[in-house]
Amino acid sequence: MSVGFYRQTPLRANEMKESEQRQAAAALESELGRPPRAVTGWPIVVELIAPRRKGTAVNAVVSPHPWEKPELLNATPRAQLSEQLENDRRSGKQAAVLQKLAEWWLNQTRDGHLRRQLDERSLRKLREIPGISWEMADRICLFALGAAIAPVGRAALRIGCRHGWGELESDREEWQHWLQQWAAAVPLELSQLVAWIDQVGERWCGPRPKCDGCPLSAFLPPGGPREPEGSG
Numbered sequence: 001m002s003v004g005f006y007r008q009t010p011l012r013a014n015e016m017k018e019s020e021q022r023q024a025a026a027a028l029e030s031e032l033g034r035p036p037r038a039v040t041g042w043p044i045v046v047e048l049i050a051p052r053r054k055g056t057a058v059n060a061v062v063s064p065h066p067w068e069k070p071e072l073l074n075a076t077p078r079a080q081l082s083e084q085l086e087n088d089r090r091s092g093k094q095a096a097v098l099q100k101l102a103e104w105w106l107n108q109t110r111d112g113h114l115r116r117q118l119d120e121r122s123l124r125k126l127r128e129i130p131g132i133s134w135e136m137a138d139r140i141c142l143f144a145l146g147a148a149i150a151p152v153g154r155a156a157l158r159i160g161c162r163h164g165w166g167e168l169e170s171d172r173e174e175w176q177h178w179l180q181q182w183a184a185a186v187p188l189e190l191s192q193l194v195a196w197i198d199q200v201g202e203r204w205c206g207p208r209p210k211c212d213g214c215p216l217s218a219f220l221p222p223g224g225p226r227e228p229e230g231s232g
């Protein structure tokens, strides 16, 4: 996959040593395991944008779901799509953005084949879709297309800053480079590393870190997690 979108610059703070990258990945794997390889392709886009809510009943079953295929989704009137999403415990408000994404996805398809190789233009068009954050665009590229683009979210920033592996002032490309380098050093699929980072963020490394029991606690700097101003 093209990684031409990256400026290959290291983070300004202490770089993670290769041995630390391997050990931290081993600790993550031992605690979190390696879930079966994520499904790639259009269904992941729907799961990222309009995940099913937990704990509420499905009102009506529509088969096939219009969001299962981008062509079908685009051909469904928006109000109807919104209602069907709600019936499937998904946010109907996401109908508009899903249709824009379906359009983008179809433009990535030629002669029935999806072009997984992204160029700067198609990446820019994805990032320009209203309602799609830069991070979400990168998530779509990584998890749906398999492009080696690292989404940088709150979890990565918190973990990186608290361990001194990066600084808040570092720019997005520097953070992406940190994640890419870590995955390459192990070696590990970037999507696996990002999935682990997300899980650590969800379970332990939220606004207030719960370091006891966290698989990364052995890699904290002396004195415990650093808390740069504005990182919460």
Ligand code: SF4
Pocket: 158, 159, 162, 163, 200, 204, 205, 206, 209, 210, 211, 214, 215, 216, 217, 218, 220, 225
């Ligand atoms: S050890 Fe603490 S600071 Fe480090 S990732 Fe876990 S919760 Fe966050």
